[in-house]
Amino acid sequence: AAAAAADQEQFYLLLGNLLSPDNAVRKQAEETYENIPGQSKITFLLQAIRNTAAAEEARQMAAVLLRxxxxxxxxxxxxxxxxxxxxxIKSGLLLIIQLETQSSMRKKICDIVAELARNLIDEDGNNQWPEVLKFLFDSHPRVRYAACNAIGQMATDFAPGFQKKFHEKVIAALLQTMEDQGNQRVQAHAAAALINFTEDCPKSLLIPYLDNLVKHLHSTMVIKLQELIQKGTKLVLEQVVTSIASVADTAEEKFVPYYDLFMPSLKHIVENAVQKELRLLRGKTIECISLIGLAVGKEKFMQDASDVMQLLLKTQTDFSDLEDDDPQISYMISAWARMCKILGKEFQQYLPVVMGPLMKTASIKPEVALLDTQDMENMSDDDGWEFVNLGDQQSFGIKTAGLEEKATACQMLVCYAKELKEGFVEYTEQVVKLMVPLLKFYFHDDILLTNSTSMPLLLECARVRGPEYLTQMWHFMCDALIKAIGTEPDSDVLSEIMHSFAKCIDVMGDGCLNNEHFEELGGILKGKLEEHFKNQELRQVKRQDEDYDEQVEESLQDEDDNDVYVLTKVSDILHSIFSSYKEKVLPWFERLLPLIVNLICPHRPWPDRQWGLCIFDDIVEHCSPSSFKYAEYFLRPMLQSICDNSPEVRQAAAYGVGVMAQFGGDSYRPFCTEALPLLVRVIQSPDAKTKENVNATENCISAVGKIMKFKPDCVNVEEVLPHWLSWLPLHEDKEEAVYTFNYLCDLIESNNPVVLGPNNSNLPRIFGIIADGEIHEAIKHEDPCIKRLANVVRQVQTSGQLWTECISQLNADQQAAIQELLNSA
Structure with a gap:
């Protein structure tokens, strides 16, 4: 025991040294700490945390290290x-929480408990530490407070598995804890944990508790409103309002019956909570009202919409008096955007009022500074500055205040452009002038992401003003977007910018890029592809390294995923260019050709082959018959890939065969004949319909249909048709489903004897296919194909006997689906 005590003494010294301002002492201490075996570390750290006589800093340090x-x-x-x-360890931690008096220390211990509890939930979501939930029923408020913390944390980290496993216990426990009128902080924390729980809770799990949840939330809200009026306490009310919003957000239309219970009180809060100290409460209530409106939908919300708009407008008029750090601002901005989603085109009338403050917030210019390292250390993080090192001596600093608001405001502008389309045209110019320069705004990824997303939407809005206005706007964006693709370092942001650029080309179409654009873009895309191959080689080298282990592999996998994601966006851009420019663009593409051919080599990883084939699919689809001059590069690999091990590669190859049949000229005919048995082999394999294989299989089925329709002399249609019918309907790949249903309609409308069968004996089977397609929502109701299918059904309806025969062979769901089809078209 004496030896252990001496060791523990040594450990306190070590903790002290870890906090030392002297670099050498601290470095030495870090090395010593690293060398202590893991089990001893846990024991020492726990004892240090327990020892209330020890120095505060040492205990805090021990808590941080244990977590x-x-x-x-x-x-x-x-x-x-x-x-x-x-x-x-488990019981020790629960005991420490009960005894701990110091609040920041208690929070650190709660974090340890949450971390341990998180790790003690296994892959299937089983909790190996059930006592954690019993926390909530402990008589000690501090323990319940800690338990709420831990549960809130787990609900976020393990969603939705945690919710699926523990909904019954957790919801009951949190509601009971929320009733704890004797302790405001515990109540507030229970409400906060409930928010975490409901935010990521699958709707179906929450619905059975809705009545009970609503009852508790409502009674708590009423009591807390009284307390606010009598004593001015608001902490719990703020959380309860957010809990209500979160429940409504998850429950959606199921919240309609409770709407009238909450809306009057919520409107009352917005109207009357005007004192400075109630700004946060008011902001959260505005958020709650708009989320409930979005959940219950326009029809129900319309009874209050104009009242709510007036309340918001009133706040807006006083907007100029709001201080810059007023928490209401960001809630207001988001609420306006939700109101826009609810009201749709009717929201346009409010734009003149809304846009001023929104543009002001979106235009916030953050303070920036270039400092040497010494000055930087004097400016602490607490002042809201963040720094990026530029070499040894210099740092670039940015004041982060206002950046979140700026990001939110930019997102809202995008939301208006998306919802109002041409109704937003008045504002497109000023928004474009604000957004385009922000493509170089490296301080905040969300701002960059939002701005790149906005570009195609703003072009959509500007269309109304005619081609000249649209082209001017596009020229302002285009150079900036291409530059950003060339220079953006972060792969997530880069992918988003590339995606937006592709969408812009879709909007603008043929002629939107001039020679300089093509020249610059070609160089950039070539660079991206070369970098892709180089990174793959580097990763292979790292896999041979002696330090290689599972963790290294994990980070290499992440790099690989990022790389592939950028590759998908190269494919997006080429897709948009081919579909806009057709074969005119092929001479430009030829500088990239060797790299794309390299992607589809058999030894390359499957994502390379998948995306390489997709690019050749686009060339066949949009540049035929000229595409055939590249056939020597891609045709063999494409046919060999139909039966590839990877379903993604099979899908890309099968789609390619389909477009070859549909758009490729006569030169492609022998290859359609050759592809048919390969496609059939995939469709008939035993696991063709499993979740991971179904999309590839459906593309094969669609390709067989396209060969019969567009190259009928390449195959024996009469022999293949009965097989093809037996594979229908498709319901995963919606685009291919439309093709197959349209072809089926062609065959029925032309009274094809093979399809209809002798004396129309196949019609019940066809009805079954149509009904299953409807059940799986394989075709959107606005698609013209729906009308054709409904007409097929109506034709049969006129001949009584046949109709009875067809309908009698369907099950109840299928019969309902046929009825639904007739009603909708």
Whole structure:
């Protein structure tokens, strides 16, 4: 025991040294700490946390280190402990929470508990530490407070598995804890945990509790409103209002019956909570009202919509008096956007009032500074500055205040452009002038992402003003977008910018890029593809390295995913260019050709082959018959890929055969004949319809249909048709489903004897196919194909006997689906 105590003493010294301002002492201490075995670390740290006589900093440091240990090295450290040690850690932590008096220390211990509880939920969502939930029923408010913390954390980290496993216990426990009138902070925390729980809770799980949830939330809200009026306490009310919003957001239309219970009180809060200290409450209530409106839909919300708009407008008029850090601003901005979603075109009348403050917020210019490292250390993080090192001596700093609001405001502008389309045209010019320069705004990824997303939407809005106005606007964007594709370092942002650029080309069409654009873009895309191959090689080298282990592999996988994502966007851009420019663009494309051919080599990873084939699919689809001059590069690999091991590669190859049949000229005929048995082999394989294979299989079925329709002399149609019918309907790949149903209609309308069967004996089977397509929503109701299918059904309806025969062979769901089809078309 004496030796252990001496060791513990040494450990306190070590903790002290870890906090030392002296670099050498601290470095030495870090090395010593690293070398302590994991199990001993846990024991020492727990004892240090328990020891209330020890120095505050040392205990805090121990708590931070223990949490870090559990989050980064749980698998190495915890399972190696004996079952007794594991139990003593769990009960020790629960005990410490009950005894701890210091609030920031208690929060740190709650974080440790949440971290441990998180790690003790296994792959299937089973909780190996059920006592954590019993926390909530403990008599001690501090323990319940901590439990709410831990549960809120787990609900977020393990959604939706945690919700599926524990909904019954957690909802009951949190509602009961929320009733704890004696303790405001525990109530507020229970409401906050409930928000975390409902935000990611599948709707179907929440519905059975809705009555009970609503009852509790309503009674708590009424009591807290009284308390606000009598004592001015608002903490719990703020959380309860957000809980209501979260429940409504998840429950959607199921919240309609409770709407009238809440709306009057919520409107009352917005009207009357005008004092400065109630700004946050008012902001959250505005958010709650708009979320409920979105959940219940226009029809129900219309009774209050104009009242709510007036309340918002009133706040808006006082907007110029609001201080810059007023929490209401960001809630207001988001609420306006939701109101726009609810009201649709009717929202346009409010734009003149809304746009001023929104543009003002979106135009916030953050303070920036270039400092040497010494000055930077004097400016602490608490002042809201963030720094990026530029080499040894210099740092670039940016004041982060207002950046979140700026990001939100930019997102709202995008929302208006999307919802109002031509109704937003008055504002497109000023928004474009604001957004385009922000493509170089490296301080905040969300702002960059939002702005790139906005470009195609703003072009859609500007269309109304005619081609000249549209072209001017596009020229303003185009150079900036191409530059950004060439320079953006972050792969997520880069992918988004590339995607938007492709969408812009779709909007603008043929002629939107001039020679300089093509020249610059060609160079950039070539660079991206070369970099793609180089990165793959580097990763292979790292896999041969002696330090290679599972963690290295994991980070290499992440890099690989990012790389592939950028590759998909190269494919997007080429797709838009081919579909806009057709074969005119092929001479430009030839500088990229060797790289794309390299993608589809048999030894390359499957995503390379998938996206390489997709690019050749586009060339066949949009540039035929000229595409055939590249046949020597892609035809063999494409046919060989129909039966590839990877379903993604099979899908790209099968789609290619389909477009070859549909758009490729006569030169492609022998290849359609050759492809048929390969397609059939995929469709008839035993696992063709499993979740991972179904899309590839449906593309094969569609390709067989396209060969029969567009190249009928390449195959024996009469022999293939009965097989093809037996594979229908398609319901996963919606685009291909429309093709197959349209072809089926062609065959029926032309009274094809093979399809209809002798004396129309196949019609019941055809009815079954049509009904199943309707059940799976394979075709959108606005698609013209729906009318053709309904007409087929109506033709049969006129001949009584046949109709009875067809309908009698359908099950109840199928009969209902046929009725639904007739009603909708």
């Amino acid at each position: 870090r240990l559990l989050s980064s090295a749980f698998e190495e450290v915890y399972p190696a402990l004996s079952p007794d040690d594991q139990t003593s």
